[in-house]
Amino acid sequence: MDEAARRERLGELAPDKLAELEADDQEDEHVLPDLPNAEDGAVVMRAAPNPNGPWHVGHARMPAVIGTYKERYDGEFVCRFDDTDPETKRPDLDAYDAILEDIAYLGFEPDRVLRASDRLETYYDHARELIDAGGAYTCSCSGDEFSELKNAGEPCPHRDKDAETVREEFAAMVDGEYSAGEMVLRVRTDIGHKNPALRDWVAFRMIDTPHPREEAADHRCWPMLDFQSGVDDHLTGVTHIIRGIDLQDSAKRQRFVYDYFDWEYPEVLHWGHVQVDEYDVKLSTSTIKGLIEDGELTGWDDPRAPTIQSMRRRGIQGQALVDSMTELGMSTSDVDLAMSSVYANNRDLVDDAANRYFFVRDRDDAPAVELPIVDGDAPAPEAGHPPLHPDHEDRGDREVPAGRVLVESPDLPSEGERVWLKGYGCVRYEGDALAFVDADIEVVREGDVDVVHWAPAAEGLDTLLRTVDGDVRGVAEPALADVDPDTVVQFVRVGFGRIDGFDPAATDEADGPNGSEDLLAYYAHP
RNA sequence: GCUCUGGUGGUGUAGUCCGGCCAAUCAUAUCACCCUCUCACGGUGAUGACCUGGGUUCAAAUCCCAGCCGGAGCACCA
Incomplete structure (x- = not known):
């Protein structure tokens, strides 16, 4: 009895048990834990990448998790580019779209896309409001000076500046009247807080380098992550923040600002590095x-x-x-x-969609061997006809011409021994040729001969397979010429890969490192 | 130094809040066998973990204490 039948039977005998079982299954589908205080239809999450380059695989985690929760809670996925550092982590203009493409490839589409560099006026407004509330002060201490005082839990002399001066100095910051390092705006937190990381942190600083985006290039006064991100999270209605443990203290820092504004802080989850x-x-x-x-x-x-x-x-x-x-x-x-x-x-x-094709690798340590197939115990057929997919006969088969063929040297049997060319038949290795024996599959079923892949020497496609371990050259069967680029295939006994491009104009002579092959493919995995 | 935070097989994860049904789940990995015209897919089996030491308890992966090891922050980076 298979699983489905067993369930059906259980449904007849004990419907309540079945319901229980199915409820458990529902649970199991949720690989991720439930979000704290999450309400259906009222969950907003954001990915906040710095667009300083395309994403590495680790970055996939954020959209993967946010996208998954979005689907579970019917929530919203905001993509906000936190591009507030025109200098050290300077944004790359191509990265904005590259990242959105990466997200699309992962199967998600943000409901909203924002750029922090479009929102400077908003941050300035909130800074002014914070100053009015007594929550921030301008400070011209050098980094070292302030750090020393801060570590001792001592306020710097600027902390008690009167509000009017702070307003004026901040206005001057916004107007770009200071150079980098001359003036910052600090949030007044608790200079004696037991956690030194939280003491009077910088909210705005001056940067001389113009932002790469033309729209933002005139600004010199830029918010720091904790301020910008804190304000934006509230303004965009983010309910659940997910971020790395490197930002563990961010929530604690931002809470000071939230308290001044009397805002409610979102739920926060931290995860470790990948x-x-x-x-x-x-x-x-x-x-x-x-x-x-x-x-x-x-x-x-x-x-x-x-x-x-x-x-x-x-x-x-x-x-x-x-x-x-x-x-x-x-x-x-x-x-x-x-x-x-x-x-x-x-x-x-x-696996189910990928059709099968032969690709004979020609490597230094395992070169391909070219041999003619000759009549032996029986006349040799002109071609082999392996199926496109072993589980889908209906897809038909490929034609692989079999005059002179290539096999990988480790696949070659000892002289006098037989080997089965997949989709073709049994041949005997005679030193300088492969003599056709027969096409009786019985020898394979009995395990007497190994089954190997092969490719026609003349009609085959010169192929470059790019792998994680470096490029591999070889010859692929001609049927691959009809496969559209971007198709995922399985190179039999080699592994899965993606057809990148086919160049019918390529000539045999022009073998070079790039663009000389008939076929270019990328290797995925075994 | 100060402040957070974490330790379940090779990897990831469930269980930890509310101690027993946990000689610990699932997946992946590795190996073997079966299936098979692939070293893929499918099937079966095996391998392999509660950081250490105390304590509480009839009973501890789960509670308490100490220790060990790890990660993070204390940037005018994000």
Whole structure:
């Protein structure tokens, strides 16, 4: 009795038990824990990326989790670009769209998209209001000076400035009358607070470098994350904030501002950092950017790059990444994401649709071997006809010409031994040729011969397969020429990959590192 | 130094709030077997964890104490 039948039977015998079982199943579908104080239809969450480059795989976690909760609570997904640092983490103008594309690839679409750099006047207004409420003061201490006082729990001399001076000095900040480092606006918190991280933090500072966005290039007075993000979260109606443990103290800092404004602070959840195994490259936008600039990586979508764009180009479904990310849960400890988990999820999604094709690798340590197939015990057929998919005969089969063929050297049997060319038949290796034996599948069923993939030497496509471990050259069967780019296929006994491009004009002579192959493919995983 | 925060198999996770049904769930991983014209898919099985030490209790992964180890913040970065 299979699962469905068993359930049906249970439904007849004990309907209440079945209902219980199904209720449990519902529970189980929720990989993520429930959100605290979440009301259906009244949940607003935001992803707040700094657009200083395209996303790495770790970034997928935020949209994956927010998107999942959005669906569960019929909530809202706000994407707010926190691009308030034109200098140190300078925004990259292409990154805004790149990030939105990354989110779309993951299968989500933000309900609202905001840019903090569009909202400076709003932040200034709130700063003025905060000053009027006695919650902020301008300060011209150097960073070191203030740090020393702060660590001792001592106020700096500017703390007791009269409100009028603060107003004037802040107006001058907004007008850009100071240079970087000359003046900041601090939030008056509690200079003796037991946690030094919370004492009178900076809300606005001067930056001399113009913002890359033309619309914001005139501003010199920029809010710090805690101020900008705190104000925006309230103004956009965010009910649940999810962020990394590096921002653990942010909520505590922002609460001082919220208290001045008499706002209610949203629910906050923190999670740990995500590490991804399998990559030597550090998971950081600036590190990856550096590697690309140094030529170590060919771009953000280099198969060796731990980026969303790379996953996409390799044919890994955004959903696979989302599944893996939600499986990480919401723990505050650091987690290691195993790429094998992403691969397993992707295999699940892709296996049924991916048609099968042969690709014979030609590697230094395992070169492809070219041999003619000759008549042996029986006349050799002209071609093999393996199915496009073993579970879907209805999709038909491919034609693989079989005059001179290539096989991978480790697949070659000892001289005199037989091997089964998949979709073709049994051949005997005779040193300089493969002699056709027969097409009686019985030898395979009995386990007497190994089954290997192969490709025609002349008609095959010179192929470049780009993998995480470097580029692999080889020859693929000609049927791949009819496959549309962007299709995910399975290279039999090699693994899944995505067809990137086909160039029928490519000639045999023009073998170079780029653009010379007939076929370009990206490798996903086994 | 001060302040947070966390420790369940290789990885992730459930269980911890309200102690027993936990000799600990599920997934992935690894290995084996079955299936199979793939090393894929599917099926079966195996491997493998409660940080340590005390305490409370009839009973502790769960409560208490101490210790050990880890992560984060104390930026005019986000």
